[in-house]
Amino acid sequence: MTLEILTADALAPLRHGFFTRRGGASSGIFEGLNCGFGSSDLAEAVAINRTRATAAMGLTPDHLITLDQVHSAIALTISGPMAERAKADAMVTATPGLALGILTADCQPVLFSDPEAGVIGAAHAGWRGTIGGVLEATIDAMEGLGAHRQNIVAVIGPTISQRAYEVGPEFIETFLAEDPDYGRFFAGGHGDRAQFNLPGFSLYRLRKAGIRHCKWTGHCTYSDPIRFYSFRRTTHAREADYGRLISIIRL
Numbered sequence: 001m002t003l004e005i006l007t008a009d010a011l012a013p014l015r016h017g018f019f020t021r022r023g024g025a026s027s028g029i030f031e032g033l034n035c036g037f038g039s040s041d042l043a044e045a046v047a048i049n050r051t052r053a054t055a056a057m058g059l060t061p062d063h064l065i066t067l068d069q070v071h072s073a074i075a076l077t078i079s080g081p082m083a084e085r086a087k088a089d090a091m092v093t094a095t096p097g098l099a100l101g102i103l104t105a106d107c108q109p110v111l112f113s114d115p116e117a118g119v120i121g122a123a124h125a126g127w128r129g130t131i132g133g134v135l136e137a138t139i140d141a142m143e144g145l146g147a148h149r150q151n152i153v154a155v156i157g158p159t160i161s162q163r164a165y166e167v168g169p170e171f172i173e174t175f176l177a178e179d180p181d182y183g184r185f186f187a188g189g190h191g192d193r194a195q196f197n198l199p200g201f202s203l204y205r206l207r208k209a210g211i212r213h214c215k216w217t218g219h220c221t222y223s224d225p226i227r228f229y230s231f232r233r234t235t236h237a238r239e240a241d242y243g244r245l246i247s248i249i250r251l
Helices: 041-056 127-132 134-144 169-178 180-185 200-206 231-237
Strands: 016-019 075-078 092-093 099-104 108-114 119-126 153-158 186-188 194-196 213-216 245-250
Touching: 016 108, 041 169, 041 245, 075 134, 092 099, 092 134, 092 245, 099 108, 099 119, 108 200, 108 245, 119 127, 119 134, 119 245, 127 169, 127 200, 127 245, 153 200, 169 180, 169 194, 169 231, 180 186, 180 200, 200 213
Parallel strands: 075 092, 153 213
Antiparallel strands: 016 245, 092 119, 099 245, 108 119, 108 153, 186 194
């Protein structure tokens, strides 16, 4: 099976892709393009999958930068390949020939570009990182490399949708304590629970930060097991582990 790569016209002409799980070497519960060395999948299979993904971007795996993602608001400026993965959740670069890769399985992969300035960014944005400011930190870091906020485009890739994201009262209280207006991102659920709109919240934060051109691809990771891995779906199914999707952008 060939790779399936979702793209966004807004990020053109830069090479990029939100990869689905199709076309990979992993098997069993990881079947497909699992690119997460943090999973219990065979390391050899993950390495093959990463090689296939970077080859689709016209690069070799040593030019793919990924992070030890920790749900932070840390955005790093990258100028070349790194010997070890840094603990952070976003990165930016103006170095041609580098690819920035984000791993997800319900959280949001967000790809950024200012093609005029020749600056790109990528962020792992779960709810903690988003409310903590990882998107804004990415934008600030891009500006540090010469990007202009009014020219930055941001696209949110496959992530868990509101209809699949039920949360409890403590989660809701965390957001309302930050800003009572955040109540708009919760819809009625069962009892004291509610459905949280993660991509809607992130689009709000991006627009508030001055990003005029931002969108979500509209793909729900939870609802499409053929194409996407999902931490929450795996938890509900009581499976032992789950794969990680990769999203890449390069100069």
